[in-house]
Amino acid sequence: MSSEDLFVRFWGVRGSIPTPGPRTRRYGGNTSCVEVRAGKTLLVFDAGTGLRELGVHLGRSTDSPVTVHLFLSHPHWDHIQGFPFFGPAYESSTTIYVYGPRGDDKHYQLLSGQMSNAYFPVRFSELGARILARSFKGTSVDAGDATVHLFEQKHPGGSLGFRVEYAGKSVVFSTDNELDQLLLDKQAAFESPDELRKLPKELLKPVQDADLLIADAQYADDEYAQRVGWGHPRANTVVDLAAQAGVRRLALTHHDPMHSDREIDVVVSEAELRARRLGFEDLEIFGAREGVTLKI
Amino acid sequence: MPRRSPGSTQDFEDVHTRVATRVRGLRPRPERPHLLEVVDGPGKGTRFRLEAALYEMGRGANVSLQLDSDEVSRLHARLTRADGEYTVEDAHSRNGVLLNGLRVHAAVLRDGDELQLGDVVLKYLEGT
Ligand SMILES: [Zn+2]
Ligand SMILES: [Zn+2]
Numbered sequence: 192m193s194s195e196d197l198f199v200r201f202w203g204v205r206g207s208i209p210t211p212g213p214r215t216r217r218y219g220g221n222t223s224c225v226e227v228r229a230g231k232t233l234l235v236f237d238a239g240t241g242l243r244e245l246g247v248h249l250g251r252s253t254d255s256p257v258t259v260h261l262f263l264s265h266p267h268w269d270h271i272q273g274f275p276f277f278g279p280a281y282e283s284s285t286t287i288y289v290y291g292p293r294g295d296d297k298h299y300q301l302l303s304g305q306m307s308n309a310y311f312p313v314r315f316s317e318l319g320a321r322i323l324a325r326s327f328k329g330t331s332v333d334a335g336d337a338t339v340h341l342f343e344q345k346h347p348g349g350s351l352g353f354r355v356e357y358a359g360k361s362v363v364f365s366t367d368n369e370l371d372q373l374l375l376d377k378q379a380a381f382e383s384p385d386e387l388r389k390l391p392k393e394l395l396k397p398v399q400d401a402d403l404l405i406a407d408a409q410y411a412d413d414e415y416a417q418r419v420g421w422g423h424p425r426a427n428t429v430v431d432l433a434a435q436a437g438v439r440r441l442a443l444t445h446h447d448p449m450h451s452d453r454e455i456d457v458v459v460s461e462a463e464l465r466a467r468r469l470g471f472e473d474l475e476i477f478g479a480r481e482g483v484t485l486k487i
Numbered sequence: 488m489p490r491r492s493p494g495s496t497q498d499f500e501d502v503h504t505r506v507a508t509r510v511r512g513l514r515p516r517p518e519r520p521h522l523l524e525v526v527d528g529p530g531k532g533t534r535f536r537l538e539a540a541l542y543e544m545g546r547g548a549n550v551s552l553q554l555d556s557d558e559v560s561r562l563h564a565r566l567t568r569a570d571g572e573y574t575v576e577d578a579h580s581r582n583g584v585l586l587n588g589l590r591v592h593a594a595v596l597r598d599g600d601e602l603q604l605g606d607v608v609l610k611y612l613e614g615t
Contacts, residue, residue, distance in 0.1 A: 198592060217597045475589075482574070482595030483586065 195358040197487040198228040199403060203241020204479040206367075206409050206423065206445035207269050214451040219481025222269035223445060225364055225405060229357035232335025234260045236353060236364040236405075238302070241481065242273030249279055256284035260334035263289070264366050265350035266301035274302055275311050285320035288334070292327055292341065292351070299324035342397040344368035346422040354397055360487045363398050363438075366407040366445045370394070370424040370432055371415065380428065384412055387469055388431040395436040402487050404433050405479060408443035411458050430462045434471040444479035519614035521573060523566075526601070527608035529556040537573060542566040544604065545578075558582055558605025573611070575602060 203221035210220040222239030235245065238261065249257055257279045264270055279285040291298040299322075303315035315322075325332070331340045337357040344350045345368055352365035374380055375389040398404050408426035410418060415425045426443055433441040443462060446455050459478040466474045521537040535542075535552055543550040547561035554563070560580040566573050576593040577584045585603035586594045596602075598613035 200593075217599075477589045480594075483589075483591055484576075484593040485590075486577075486592040 194230040196228070196230065197355075197357050197360045197362065198226075198484055199362055199405070199487060200226040200228075200245075200484040201241075201442075201444070201479045201481055202226060202245045203237070203239040203273070204444045204446055204481055205239075205269070205448060206407070207448050209240050210448045215446075217452040217480065218446055218455050218478060221481060222272065223264070223366055224273060227337075227355055227362060227364075229335065229337035229355065232260065232337050232357075233258065234262065234334055234337060234339070234355060236262050237264055237270045237366070238272070238274040238277070239269050240273045240276075243276040243278075246276070246278035246280075256286070257282070258286045258335070259288070260337075260339075261287055261289050262334075262339065262351075262353050262364070263291075263298045263302070264344075264352070264364070265346060265348060266298060267348070267367065270367070271302055271305060275306050275313065280318045280320045280322070283319040287320050287322045288325045289322065290325050290327065290332060290334070290339070293329065294326065296324040296326070340397065345370070345372050347420075350422075352397060354401065361401045362403045362405070362487060363401045364405050365398065366405070367422055368407050368424060369420070369422050370428045372420070374428070380425075381416070384427070385465075385468070387435070388428050390432055390435060394432065398432065398436045398438055400437045401439070403440045403442060403485065404436075404438045405442045405444055406433070407445040408458065408462070409445050409447045411461070414447075426458045426462050427465050430465050430471075430474075430476065431469075433476075434466060434469060434474055438474060440475045440477075440485075442477060442479040446478070521596075521614045522612040523552075523602070523609045524612065525554075525607060526610045528606040530554060530607065537566070537568070540568045543578070544575075545580075554604060554607045556605050556607050559607055560605075563604050572596070580604065 203224035205220055205222050209222055221241035223237040224239045224241030225236040226245055227234040289299045306315040327341055331338055337355050340354040342352045344352050350367040354363045380388050406429045407423055408429045409423035410425050412425050412427055455478050463476045466476055523535045525531050525533040542552040543562055543565055544552045545561050545563040546554055546559045562578045563580040564578050564584050565576050573596045574593060582605045583590050587601050596611045600611040602609045
């Protein structure tokens with residue numbers, strides 16, 4: 192493993208609530224959590240239930256002290272609920288930086304708040320690790336050897352997207368983002384769904400030319416009409432975003448808890464077909480799946 | 488189920504433990520091993536029974552899971568077992584490892600997955 196390497200591993204790809212069981216076994220049932228390794232730096236995006244398994248993995252694979260740079264898209268349950276079960280948080284040798292926008296330690300407070308009183312038997316203050324709130328300076332921050340930029344997204348209560356830059360490569364983590372509310376022509380997407388859905392320039396910028404975009408793609412087109420305003424986009428709209436921004440690989444994630452493995456396969460293959468039909472031959476599209484590691 | 492005992496306190500029986508020991512499916516039984524079957528390319532039809540904790544896959548003479556193709560690197564990938572599941576990991580191969588068509592560095596395998604190493608396509612079949 193060279194120090195210039197950038198790896199991404201999916202630990203939780205489910206939206207809203209964990210979905211154990213045979214229907215979801217292949218893609219996995221744990222909620223949002225992605226590990227990014229930038230050389231020796233360990234960055235974690237979201238602390239859904241997938242974080243527990245990352246903790247188990249770290250416990251088995253390393254004896255040296257763990258430093259985690261933790262970024263939370265927002266504090267909805269499916270993005271924080273794994274934290275109290277993250278083994279390394281109980282070790283005094285561990286350091287965890289919890290990042291939030293400048294002048295705002297809301298993420299740190301909400302992460303600790305879920306461990307108060309009746310919700311959980313262990314207090315946040317009783318955790319062995321050094322857990323520190325850190326802020327972005329403006330819209331970017333140096334996290335170990337990587338640089339992370341943040342951008343705001345469309346979601347009830349707000350959410351943040353993150354772009355990691357390392358050794359000339361880039362990965363964007365963008366979940367819980369209702370792109371469909373921000374389309375230049377929202378009605379057109381209903382009336383002529385096959386046409387390219389145009390997005391404002393400021394939305395393209397944070398994902399422009401990314402090597403990998405990991406994006407919330409919770410709904411199929413025919414499901415969305417009943418779910419407008421719930422905070423998640425149509426998978427097909429994410430395809431159009433990636434295509435217009437020149438993204439190389441697109442991982443569809445935050446899978447709907449109602450979707451079985453086969454239904455996710457259908458969403459993914461429709462997305463692939465759409466990209467080909469619209470003439471974006473080079474965009475590679477796949478469904479994010481637990482236990483898969485990509486080298487960027 | 489709460490049960491009123493004489494006096495004013497309630498006793499709770501541990502119903503779960505009691506019932507679970509009687510469930511038939513929980514009796515230990517012999518495991519059927521996971522399999523990798525070559526479904527396309529050189530060696531088509533070959534089946535590998537996966538029983539060891541580690542396999543080295545490649546065309547080299549000293550690997551434990553040998554694939555006879557020039558498009559496969561001498562040491563192409565490793566298969567490791569943890570908690571009864573196998574993970575494939577690319578060992579700096581020339582042509583990479585594809586999981587159902589997607590180039591991956593590593594992946595925990597699931598029933599029905601297709602792995603491609605060079606021009607050799609293998610199907611992973613989970614035992615029980
Ligand atoms: Zn969510
Ligand atoms: Zn949310």
